[in-house]
Amino acid sequence: MxxxxxxxxxxxxxxxxxxxxxxxxxxxxxxxxxxxxxxxxxxxxxxxxxxxxxxxxxxxxxxxxxxxxxxxxxxxxxxxxxxxxxxxxxxxxxxxxxxxxxxxxxxxxxxxxxxxxxxxxxxxxxxxxxxxxxxxxxxxxxxxxxxxxxxxxxxxxxxxxxxxxxxxxxxxxxxxxxxxxxxxxxxxxxxxxxxxxxxxxxxxxxxxxxxxxxxxxxxxxxxxxxxxxxxxxxxxxVGIFPVGTFVENEDGEILMIQKYEDAENYRGEMTVLKIFGPGKKILPRPQKRKIPNLDPTTILRTYDYRAVGLTQEQWEYLMGGGAPGIT
Ligand SMILES: [Fe+2]
Ligand SMILES: [Fe+2]
CATH class of the missing domain: 1.10.3210.10 (Hypothetical protein af1432)
Structure with missing residues (x-):
C-alpha cells in the first residue's frame, strides 16, 4: 500500500x-x-x-x-x-x-x-x-x-x-x-x-x-x-497541531503548542511549553522553547489538558500565551 x-x-x-x-x-x-x-x-x-x-x-x-x-x-x-x-x-x-x-x-x-x-x-x-x-x-x-x-x-x-x-x-x-x-x-x-x-x-x-x-x-x-x-x-x-495541543515526541517529552509565527495557518516557528522532559519526567515548571517546526511523523500521541494534570483554567491561560509558573 x-x-x-x-x-x-x-x-x-x-x-x-x-x-x-x-x-x-x-x-x-x-x-x-x-x-x-x-x-x-x-x-x-x-x-x-x-x-x-x-x-x-x-x-x-x-x-x-x-x-x-x-x-x-x-x-x-x-x-x-x-x-x-x-x-x-x-x-x-x-x-x-x-x-x-x-x-x-x-x-x-x-x-x-x-x-x-x-x-x-x-x-x-x-x-x-x-x-x-x-x-x-x-x-x-x-x-x-x-x-x-x-x-x-x-x-x-x-x-x-x-x-x-x-x-x-x-x-x-x-x-x-x-x-x-x-x-x-x-x-x-x-x-x-x-x-x-x-x-x-x-x-x-x-x-x-x-x-x-x-x-x-x-x-x-x-x-x-x-x-x-x-x-x-x-x-x-489530520496532522495539524493548533495552539493548546499537547504532543508527545519520540524522546518522551510532552510539549504544549503555545504560539505559531503564522497563527492562521499553524505554520512557521513555534513557541512550545515543555511540561514533561525526556522519558515523561515531570518538570517543576514548564519551560518555554522556540522550535522551527513540528514533523507530524515524530509525534507519538497527543493528550488532553486533563491527562497532563492541568485544569481547564490553567490550560486556557497557557493557550492565551500565559507565562509558565502554573502550580
Ligand atoms: Fe446533519
Ligand atoms: Fe452531516
Missing amino acids: SALTKAGLKLPFSPTMQKETTRLLTRAFQQVRINGFLPTDEIRSHVRQTVDFLLHNRHAISLLADIHENDDETYVHSANTMFMAAAFAIRHQMEDAECFRWALAALLHDVGKTRIPEHILKKPGPLDLLEWEVMHQHPIYGFQILRKSPDPEIHGLAAQVAVEHHERLNGSGYPHHLGLDAVHPVSRSLMVLDIYEALTGHRVYRARSSPRKVIHYLMNDYSDRVSVPVILELASM
Missing part, C-alpha cells in the same frame, strides 16, 4: 472504498425514500469491512486530510464522516465493536435528509429562513427512520446521534436545544467531524476550505459551540 505523498495526503482507499460506500448509501437512501426502511444487513457488513480495513491499516488513519471526490454531496459527506468516525474511535483505542458502532452511527447521521425536498437539499446557494426551517427537521426525521430499525445498534445509538448531531454548547443548536452535556459522547465528537467534513468538502455554492483553515475556524470561531478537546483530537488526527 502506498504511503501518502506529502503534497497529496490522499487516502489509499479513497477512490475505491469511498465510491463503494457512496453507491451503497445511494441505494439505501433510495429504499428509505420508497418504503421507509434501511437495508440493515448490507449496511452492517459494509461498515464492518471499513472498520476492519482501518483497524488493520492504522497508518491510513493519519492520512485523512483529503478524502473528497466530486459526487453526490450527502452520500460522499456520510461516507467520509464514517471513515473519520471509525478512525477517531480507533485512535482512542476503543474496542472493535465500539469502533463499529461509531462508524455505523456516522454513516447514518444524515439519513433524515431523505425526507427533505430535493430543491432545498440541492439548492445552489444559501437557504432562506423557511428553507432552513425545513432543513432543521432532518435530525428528527433521521431519528424517526432509524428508530424503526429492528437492529439494536441502529435504533439505539445511531438514532440518538442522528437527532443530536446539530445540538451545540449551551443549547444553541437544534432541534431540542440540549447543550453538550446532555448529548451522547458519540454525538459530541461526531458533530465536530461533521462540520469539519462539510467545510473541507466540495459544495455546489462554495469552494472547499483547506483542513488548516477549517481547524483554525473551529478553534477560533466555533469553539464556543462545540467541544474544544474534540477539535484538538480531530486536528491531530
Whole structure:
C-alpha cells in the first residue's frame, strides 16, 4: 500500500472504498425514500469491512486530510464522516465493536435528509429562513427512520446521534436545544467531524476550505459551540497541531503548542511549553522553547489538558500565551 505523498495526503482507499460506500448509501437512501426502511444487513457488513480495513491499516488513519471526490454531496459527506468516525474511535483505542458502532452511527447521521425536498437539499446557494426551517427537521426525521430499525445498534445509538448531531454548547443548536452535556459522547465528537467534513468538502455554492483553515475556524470561531478537546483530537488526527495541543515526541517529552509565527495557518516557528522532559519526567515548571517546526511523523500521541494534570483554567491561560509558573 502506498504511503501518502506529502503534497497529496490522499487516502489509499479513497477512490475505491469511498465510491463503494457512496453507491451503497445511494441505494439505501433510495429504499428509505420508497418504503421507509434501511437495508440493515448490507449496511452492517459494509461498515464492518471499513472498520476492519482501518483497524488493520492504522497508518491510513493519519492520512485523512483529503478524502473528497466530486459526487453526490450527502452520500460522499456520510461516507467520509464514517471513515473519520471509525478512525477517531480507533485512535482512542476503543474496542472493535465500539469502533463499529461509531462508524455505523456516522454513516447514518444524515439519513433524515431523505425526507427533505430535493430543491432545498440541492439548492445552489444559501437557504432562506423557511428553507432552513425545513432543513432543521432532518435530525428528527433521521431519528424517526432509524428508530424503526429492528437492529439494536441502529435504533439505539445511531438514532440518538442522528437527532443530536446539530445540538451545540449551551443549547444553541437544534432541534431540542440540549447543550453538550446532555448529548451522547458519540454525538459530541461526531458533530465536530461533521462540520469539519462539510467545510473541507466540495459544495455546489462554495469552494472547499483547506483542513488548516477549517481547524483554525473551529478553534477560533466555533469553539464556543462545540467541544474544544474534540477539535484538538480531530486536528491531530489530520496532522495539524493548533495552539493548546499537547504532543508527545519520540524522546518522551510532552510539549504544549503555545504560539505559531503564522497563527492562521499553524505554520512557521513555534513557541512550545515543555511540561514533561525526556522519558515523561515531570518538570517543576514548564519551560518555554522556540522550535522551527513540528514533523507530524515524530509525534507519538497527543493528550488532553486533563491527562497532563492541568485544569481547564490553567490550560486556557497557557493557550492565551500565559507565562509558565502554573502550580
Ligand atoms: Fe446533519
Ligand atoms: Fe452531516
